[in-house]
Amino acid sequence: MSFFPSPRPSILNISPYVGGDVTPPGFVRRIGLSSNENPFGPSPFVKDIIRAGIDRVHFYPNSNATVLRQGIASFYNIDPSWILCGNGSEDTLHLLARTYATEGDEIIFAESAFGLYQIATLAVGAKPVLVPRENFKLNWKAVFQKVTPQTKIIYLDHPGNPVGNFLNKDDLLKLIQETPSTVLIVLDAAYAEYLEGVEGYTSGIELVSEFSNVVMARTFSKAYALAGLRLGWIYANPKILEPVNRIRPPFNVTSLTQNAGIEALKDQTWVKKAMDHNAIWRPWFEREIEKLGLSFIPCYANFSMVNFGDKATDVYQFLGENGIIVRPMGAYNLPSYLRITIGQAHEMQELVGLLNKFYT
Numbered sequence: 001m002s003f004f005p006s007p008r009p010s011i012l013n014i015s016p017y018v019g020g021d022v023t024p025p026g027f028v029r030r031i032g033l034s035s036n037e038n039p040f041g042p043s044p045f046v047k048d049i050i051r052a053g054i055d056r057v058h059f060y061p062n063s064n065a066t067v068l069r070q071g072i073a074s075f076y077n078i079d080p081s082w083i084l085c086g087n088g089s090e091d092t093l094h095l096l097a098r099t100y101a102t103e104g105d106e107i108i109f110a111e112s113a114f115g116l117y118q119i120a121t122l123a124v125g126a127k128p129v130l131v132p133r134e135n136f137k138l139n140w141k142a143v144f145q146k147v148t149p150q151t152k153i154i155y156l157d158h159p160g161n162p163v164g165n166f167l168n169k170d171d172l173l174k175l176i177q178e179t180p181s182t183v184l185i186v187l188d189a190a191y192a193e194y195l196e197g198v199e200g201y202t203s204g205i206e207l208v209s210e211f212s213n214v215v216m217a218r219t220f221s222k223a224y225a226l227a228g229l230r231l232g233w234i235y236a237n238p239k240i241l242e243p244v245n246r247i248r249p250p251f252n253v254t255s256l257t258q259n260a261g262i263e264a265l266k267d268q269t270w271v272k273k274a275m276d277h278n279a280i281w282r283p284w285f286e287r288e289i290e291k292l293g294l295s296f297i298p299c300y301a302n303f304s305m306v307n308f309g310d311k312a313t314d315v316y317q318f319l320g321e322n323g324i325i326v327r328p329m330g331a332y333n334l335p336s337y338l339r340i341t342i343g344q345a346h347e348m349q350e351l352v353g354l355l356n357k358f359y360t
């Protein structure tokens with residue numbers, strides 16, 4: 001009989017993350033609409049830089065991502081010493097939990113929020129405190145009511161994934177003003193680029209310098225199409241970042257990724273093209289969904305949450321067998337929904353064609 005060392009008990013309460021990369025048996029992955037990726041890929045200049053970097057991969061990367069942080073800082077007109085980069089924004093969100101919370105602490109996030117918050121919370125032995133949504137919307141008072149002396153972090157997916165709405169500027173400000181400044185408020189603005197110009201939305205970038213407990217998290221996985229290279233960053237007061245840097249693995253952002261991030265920021269024309277595409281094709285898709293007599297949760301990013309009722313599993317299966325992978329939402333307690341990323345025009349047309357076939 002063999003005995004194994006035991007993990008920390010809270011780790012065993014974590015259900016392993018199931019990503020959109022899963023292709024069940026019998027499914028064909030011709031078109032992937034399951035992970036909210038940018039279907040156009042990165043700018044050609046970014047691809048060139050990645051290729052050029054191959055000759056230097058025997059060197060360690062810069063451990064502070066110095067030039068990348070300067071690039072981000074000058075693009076957003078902020079101070080590079082207020083930026084910390086990570087291996088995707090997931091890395092930075094985990095690092096915040098590991099730095100600021102421990103056993104017995106509480107971490108607040110919304111029902112059906114991005115799945116990583118639960119994992120990051122349980123990983124440090126803290127208690128997840130879930131805020132109910134009303135009609136899929138989050139109310140700042142409902143978040144505030146959950147704050148106790150044990151609260152260490154509030155994670156706000158902003159806008160939400162998979163439930164795609166957000167607290168408007170005024171409500172966000174009220175939440176921040178009412179919450180004790182000992183609580184870290186993390187605005188996870190992974191999809192902020194898609195909400196440029198949306199009334200009432202702010203990524204929160206201007207709130208970080210005003211409130212020392214506010215952190216904004218961003219990613220290059222969505223608008224910048226670098227999901228596979230893993231690059232995210234947080235913007236916060238250096239006093240918040242200094243302890244995080246003590247545990248951050250020093251080489252958590254590869255040299256190829258640092259170079260790609262610097263270059264990606266320079267090609268805003270490329271980014272805008274993808275954002276413009278999304279602004280046309282998400283509403284187009286939603287109109288097609290309505291024509292089929294189906295409903296969806298209004299959302300602002302690069303995906304749609306469609307309610308297929310008791311047909312969700314059958315639709316998922318039908319699309320998968322015909323080459324289109326979308327994301328089931330059972331893990332988010334929304335089993336009648338499928339989350340569908342907005343793909344290229346021909347992909348969306350094929351998807352709608354298949355849905356029409358399913359329903360006739």
Ligand SMILES: Cc1ncc(COP(=O)(O)O)c(C=O)c1O
Pocket residue numbers: 035036087088089090091114157158159160161188190218219220221227230231232
């Ligand atoms: C709300 C939200 N935050 C963070 C992430 C993670 O992004 P990254 O690829 O930078 O780890 C995602 C990815 O889907 C997301 O939806």
